Amino acid sequence: DAGITQSPRHKVTETGTPVTLRCHQTENHRYMYWYRQDPGHGLRLIHYSYGVKDTDKGEVSDGYSVSRSKTEDFLLTLESATSSQTSVYFCAINPAGSNEQYFGPGTRLTVT
Amino acid sequence: GENVEQHPSTLSVQEGDSAVIKCTYSDSASNYFPWYKQELGKGPQLIIDIRSNVGEKKDQRIAVTLNKTAKHFSLHITETQPEDSAVYFCAATPPNSGGYQKVTFGTGTKLQVIP
Numbered sequence: 326d327a328g329i330t331q332s333p334r335h336k337v338t339e340t341g342t343p344v345t346l347r348c349h350q351t352e353n354h355r356y357m358y359w360y361r362q363d364p365g366h367g368l369r370l371i372h373y374s375y376g377v378k379d380t381d382k383g384e385v386s387d388g389y390s391v392s393r394s395k396t397e398d399f400l401l402t403l404e405s406a407t408s409s410q411t412s413v414y415f416c417a418i419n420p421a422g423s424n425e426q427y428f429g430p431g432t433r434l435t436v437t
Numbered sequence: 438g439e440n441v442e443q444h445p446s447t448l449s450v451q452e453g454d455s456a457v458i459k460c461t462y463s464d465s466a467s468n469y470f471p472w473y474k475q476e477l478g479k480g481p482q483l484i485i486d487i488r489s490n491v492g493e494k495k496d497q498r499i500a501v502t503l504n505k506t507a508k509h510f511s512l513h514i515t516e517t518q519p520e521d522s523a524v525y526f527c528a529a530t531p532p533n534s535g536g537y538q539k540v541t542f543g544t545g546t547k548l549q550v551i552p
Contacts, residue, residue: 329480356537367443367526367542368481375537415480419538424469424530426540428480 328352329429331416337435344403346432348416357399358417358426359383359391361410368415374399406436439464441529443543451551456514458546460527463508467529467541470503470510475524475545485512517550524548 328351370383372391468489473481
């Protein structure tokens with residue numbers, strides 16, 4: 326499982342509230358990613374990180390921010406959740422110089 | 438940018454039969470093509486991959502083929518078993534120059550193996 330955990334695993338929140346999802350890895354990988362998964366869209370990249378305090382946007386970054394203060398933790402924040410952000414969120418890592426990506430177990434977020 | 442199309446979106450087969458899932462990609466620079474299996478309530482798991490310098494790769498009951506000229510790649514599962522039931526994703530990836538790994542995923546195929 327590449328030593329990746331995500332918390333919480335499930336969350337229901339109301340429109341307009343802030344939400345933070347956490348990804349934790351135990352293997353010191355430099356590159357970490359946040360994806361969202363929606364029916365008919367596969368997996369789409371929200372943000373990624375290439376080191377502590379080094380992050381960049383993916384293809385669907387609007388409405389999301391990220392932070393990485395420690396190598397092992399990558400946080401995804403929805404500043405003001407909207408119903409369109411109801412989705413399953415996956416964290417992933419890939420070993421430096423490698424093509425392979427390995428995914429965490431996911432967080433199912435419902436915004437009511 | 439890269440575009441990956443995956444077909445079919447759903448596939449039902451009898452146990453013991455073969456299953457084939459097909460993908461096409463648009464960017465000729467892509468050179469790495471992983472396949473992921475996602476079971477209900479879990480994250481995608483890398484099950485097999487192929488690089489552009491190889492035409493076919495096998496791992497027990499699973500095989501992948503790649504046609505670079507046509508920009509097609511396929512996943513073949515033989516002697517299907519109920520535990521093969523899952524959603525399968527293909528993906529295409531450009532060369533990793535040491536930076537972050539950009540991956541474009543297909544939209545997934547839900548495979549149901551009927552006992």
